Amino acid sequence: MASAQDIRRRIKSVKNTQQITKAMKMVAAAKLRRAQESVVSARPFATKIKEVLGRVAAASAGASHPLLEVREVKKTCYVVISADRGLCGGFNANVLRKASNAIKDPKSSAIVGVGRKSRDFFNRRGYEMAASFVGLGENIQFFQAKEIAKFVIDKYIAGDFDEVYLVFSEFVNVLTQRPVAVKLLPVESPADESKGPKVEYIFEPSAEAVLADLLPTYVETTVFRAMLEAKAGEQGARMTAMDSATKNAKDMINKLTLSLNRARQAAITKEISEIVGGAAALE
Known part of the structure; x- marks a missing residue:
């Protein structure tokens, strides 16, 4: 059985950890x-x-743009959005597992890692890293x-990628x-958009020019939304994980306190027995 001093030392250490996890939970709640x-x-x-975009594309049948071009898939890019830091439960593990399952052929795939966890995960496994964006x-x-x-x-326009997938964690609650x-x-x-009545549009200066502005904006907006979803999910997961860690620390402190009381009681009982034994020996 551990000594009372060792148990007190452990209780102090767990209390310090509890204060940190409680503070991290409050910070994550504010950021969330x-x-x-x-x-x-x-x-x-x-x-x-x-x-x-759906309505314009349907109304501009025949208009072409490089971002609409479908070609034989030889190289696929996966933009994987993770957190820069851990301590957020299974948030990073879940999105990285989703990306790993989505990758059909690692040899014909390239990774754009958004977040340190994504970059480090695929780097360690030898995937081709096309780019990384960390510390955002x-x-x-x-x-x-x-x-x-x-x-x-x-x-994509240069032909280096034939498909691009966006892998992220969608925030539900x-x-x-x-x-x-x-x-x-x-x-x-x-x-x-293929259903229902078709609407006639007048394009100025042309359908191609409208698509040239609209398509990049759509891609940028989709990436931006995915990054916001991932950030909200990260803070939610961190708040939940830190709340659970704080409760676990409280339970551990209660158990250690009970062990400390037992150790003190055993020490007191031992001292009483020694005193009684010494007194009996003097009689």
Whole structure:
């Protein structure tokens, strides 16, 4: 049985850890509110631009653009969005597992790692790293998404990639983050837009010019929304993980305190027995 001094030392260590996890939970909760507001604000715009793109693409049948070009798939790029740090439960593991399952042929695949966990995971396993974007901070900005989108768009137009998939964790609520993989390039028109009455559009200066502006904006917006979803999911997962760690620390402190009381009681009983034994020997 451990001595009372050892148990006190362990209780002090666990209490220090509990204070850290409690503080991290509060920080994550504050960041989650901001991240959740950003996601809620970005979703309507992302949904609407997808609808507009579908209507314009359906009305401009015959118009061509490099981002709409479908070709034989020889090289596939996966943009995998993870966190820069750990201590957020299974958040990173789930999205990395989703990406690993989505990759059909590692030899004909390239990875764009967004976040240190994504970059390090695929680097260690010998995947081809086309690029990495790390240290993006807690407040995701649109110019960061534009930089990532520009990289994959340029590579796709150049023919280095034939398909581009976006793998990220979709924010559902504080307790639930759903890893998803969506095709980013070539841009596909929403299936719903082929239904219903067709609308005639007048394009100025041309349908190709409109698509040339609309398609890159759609890609940038999709990447930006995915990054916001991932950031909100990360903070939700971290808050939940730190809350669980704080409760576990409290349970451990209770058990250690009980063990300390037993150790003290055993020491007192031993001292009493020694005193009684010594007194009996003197009689």
